Amino acid sequence: MVAMAQVRATPKTYDVVVVGSGAGGGVAAHVLSLAGAKVCMLEAGGWYDGTKQSAMFKWPYNAPHRGAGTKEKPFGYFDATLLGGWQVPGEPYTNAGGSDWRWWRARMLGGRTNHYGRISLRMGPYDFKPYSRDGKGFDWPITYEDLAPYYDKAEELIGVFGTHEGLENTPDGKFLPAPAPRGYERLVKMACDKLKIPCIPSRLAILTRPIHGRPACHYCAQCGRACGVNANFNSPGVHIFPAMKTGNLDVRTDAMVRAVVTGPDGLARGVSYIDKKTRNEITVSAKIVVLAASCCETARILLNSKSSQFPNGVANSSGQVGRYLMDTVGADVGGYLPILEDLPPRNEDGVGGMHMYMPWWNYGEQKAGKMPFARGYHIEFGGGRGMPNPGDFGGSEEILGGGYGVELKRQLRRAYGAFVGFAGRGEMIPNADSYCDLDPDKVDQWGIPVLRFHFKWSQDEILQAKHMQDTFKEIITTAGGKYFTGGSAENNWGISRGGEIIHEVGAVRMGSDPQTSALNQYCQAWDCKNVFVTDAAPFVSNADKNPTLTISALGWRTSEYIAEQVKKRNLAA
């Protein structure tokens, strides 16, 4: 947008350079430019504005292959991710022997906030002190009370719907009204009531009332295609464009950051990036560097920031950068509920996601030592009379036995809307076998050494996946249905591959001891005080609460700290 090709000739020193434009980069740029700082944001992908580029209201038959997912567009033709996926052309990564990590990247302004599920769950008090509770993993250097005011701010800015429930370790927030449940959601709740599993209104960053000049949702269920009217949270529409109106924020796209540049005093001078359009390397000078390139990419930049003063990279004096990488545990079961057959046709779209969900309910049993695994999961579910996609009508013989002709059409009309799918999203405990480092040989097309991944689930996660499978089968059976699952003991209960849930966190963790952490409790590098991290890399654990809302809150807290430190002259600006 703001081209500054002459940067070398007339170097401008910014107060802050922010690397990345997703949830973490967006919140830092927003808070700091509104506080008056001159900010430069660098994004490795292209420009994106969902209000102009969303594929909202298009039909499967408007797309090649009816909109099916491809290698270039894994989540389908209409998904908001224009350039990105499990592979990015010219930007490889590797797996060490035996590991099978998958790394999703979205190379576009706003990153993954353009297409994500908008699930917005606060971490609870237990989640910040997991080691103290069960002796596994590590404690955060902060408490829930430290972050609670920033959860408030984040929710009030981005807009999150939900209800006040007062459940254990499931903090309520500043909620907009929740949308009423769909029919199948009410039915599943009745089955959950029987099983004493809480089923409550979900908490999603989608507006059910207009706020801050953004309109309320119009219930077309297509948030994953980006919202054409800015009614869901996305970093460009909520963080970046309003910040640009201050005149304090410059945004440069196609800017692939290679390294943090440091001076002889051991402080950062800015960052160096490759302009993808010209392939020139350009340095942006800034008094403060904020990294929010996404968890693994931030670790990569730090590891690549080597100099005589930082032989292992910036923020890595402890050797912690890349360590304790985590994803979310996933497993799923499909269900067919005959009671939902042949209901009067209605529009069941609603918001782009679930209106109900099940938070973890076995804290007491775990505390009492009655469960075979340590941490919890929540349940997400979907179904109903949704937009047909190619693939949705496969395997009909599993229900109908087979057939063809007018009778088959009649049966399918009855069966449409009776499928409900359940997915668990659970906490992974950080382990020493799961980390990333620099591949000793490979580089990307920009000449930047690439990441090599090492990953292992532990028995805690595998047994959690088994519990998910058992629970989903029980819910489906209780609702009078038939279940379908590929999960068994042979495949570790269908547990997802590492990275597959796209909740990677950790790798540049915060802590209270510079020997065992890269960042202090303000996400400030212990060994380079004008470098901060505001994405999910500082996370010490990965509760089952999806990371984005905590990225927003933690990034806000870090950004306020930066502004205060500048005011107190502890940091230059």
Place this chain on the structure above:
Amino acid sequence: MADKSGVSRRDLFQIASVPTLAAAAMAAHAEPPVTQTAAYQRKVFNDQEWRAVRVLCDLIVPADEHSGSATQAGVPEFIDDWLDFRKQEDGNDDLAAQVLGGLAWLDRESLRLFQKDFAGAAVSQQKQILDRIAWPSRAADEDKRWAAFFSKFRDLTLNGFYTSKIGISDLPYLGNMAVPEWKGCDPAVWAKIEERLKNGYKGLGGDVKPWQA
């Protein structure tokens, strides 16, 4: 957000104007009407196979009082394109081989029994063959692989049909539009579910017993 309810007067005004906003959003993002494109160029099926595919698709999804047939919905073209697409995406042509092999068997079997290829046989003769392979659990052992072919072909036909304009209206899927106010589950739908919870329900996918309150 201005007051304790979280809704300011300005917000109330905006809520009142949501239908207008929604209509504007739809107008801005609506797809122009689909027009019939130039004749489809086949990538996989030859003329002989194409005749069989068209007949087979319409045996699976014929026109009825609700909607048109598979060929009217462009399903043969969808399948031809899909087989080529999977070849590119999967890096192998296993799916195309299964479909082409199944079509070859249909002709072979029809010639053996009726001395006509599958597309040229009478409808009753075509159905006589399909009745052997359209219900996998009933298929004779020597027909199992052709039943597996038919299940795959039925999947392709249904996926193509129900993602077409004709098929979407047949289900019917009634969304993909701006809704001014979300009201949750329709009372008529919930009444029906409650009635089934109380009295039980005999479903296609099994019987549901009455639930204990």
